[in-house]
Amino acid sequence: MLITHLGKTPRIDPSAYIAPNAVICGDVTVGPGCRILFGAQVIAEGGAIAIGAECIVMENAVLRSTARHSLSVGNNCLIGPNAHVVGCTIEDEVFVATGAAVFHAARLGKGCEVRIHGVVHLRTDVAAGDTVPIGWVAVGSPAQYFPASEHEKIWQLQMPLDFPLTVYGLDRADASMVAVTRAMSTMLGTHLDDVDG
Numbered sequence: 001m002l003i004t005h006l007g008k009t010p011r012i013d014p015s016a017y018i019a020p021n022a023v024i025c026g027d028v029t030v031g032p033g034c035r036i037l038f039g040a041q042v043i044a045e046g047g048a049i050a051i052g053a054e055c056i057v058m059e060n061a062v063l064r065s066t067a068r069h070s071l072s073v074g075n076n077c078l079i080g081p082n083a084h085v086v087g088c089t090i091e092d093e094v095f096v097a098t099g100a101a102v103f104h105a106a107r108l109g110k111g112c113e114v115r116i117h118g119v120v121h122l123r124t125d126v127a128a129g130d131t132v133p134i135g136w137v138a139v140g141s142p143a144q145y146f147p148a149s150e151h152e153k154i155w156q157l158q159m160p161l162d163f164p165l166t167v168y169g170l171d172r173a174d175a176s177m178v179a180v181t182r183a184m185s186t187m188l189g190t191h192l193d194d195v196d197g
Contacts (some may be wrong), residue, residue, distance in 0.1 A: 004195040006046065022057075025194070027065075031055065031075070045187065047071065047087065058098075061085070067187070068169065069104045080116075088120075091128070100132075104167050114138075119148075123161045 005026035026044030033054040046067030052075035069087025088106040109128030118132035125141040164175035
């Protein structure tokens with residue numbers, strides 16, 4: 001399904017394949033030889049999404065941009081099933097495995113891997129060729145890697161990255177769930193005027 005959002009219609013290379021129940025919405029460019037598989041969601045929420053050549057987006061993966069953070073995926077990348085990738089830069093030949101998450105303003109260098117259920121936190125820089133192990137968390141620039149059980153160490157690096165400000169544009173002190181959901185409701189309300197096709 002192709003959806004025009006904020007006046008932007010997806011641009012799909014004729015050699016790409018989009019599964020009939022995948023959703024491509026807004027300012028999205030899908031390059032030659034790409035395969036966007038069943039249930040995948042590629043949603044541009046104000047910022048652009050550019051997917052390079054011969055990329056594979058597996059079943060039920062979610063790729064998103066925001067007005068603050070566009071998403072760029074290089075050539076020959078594979079985004080695994082149920083992965084969540086938002087507002088980041090993914091260079092060429094990157095593997096993002098099943099259930100992995102990559103957050104706002106992160107950068108994945110050429111040829112790196114984020115293995116099953118790995119997390120790359122916001123504003124984190126994973127160097128070319130590096131691997132985020134299964135279930136581990138990458139945080140910081142340059143990235144440091146931790147098992148999920150080391151929450152306190154992760155938080156010490158994560159706190160200054162300021163998730164509420166980076167993602168929602170809200171100071172941490174003002175980022176109540178009321179403020180967050182109101183801001184998100186306003187932003188997502190732009191879909192009320194979307195057009196299929």
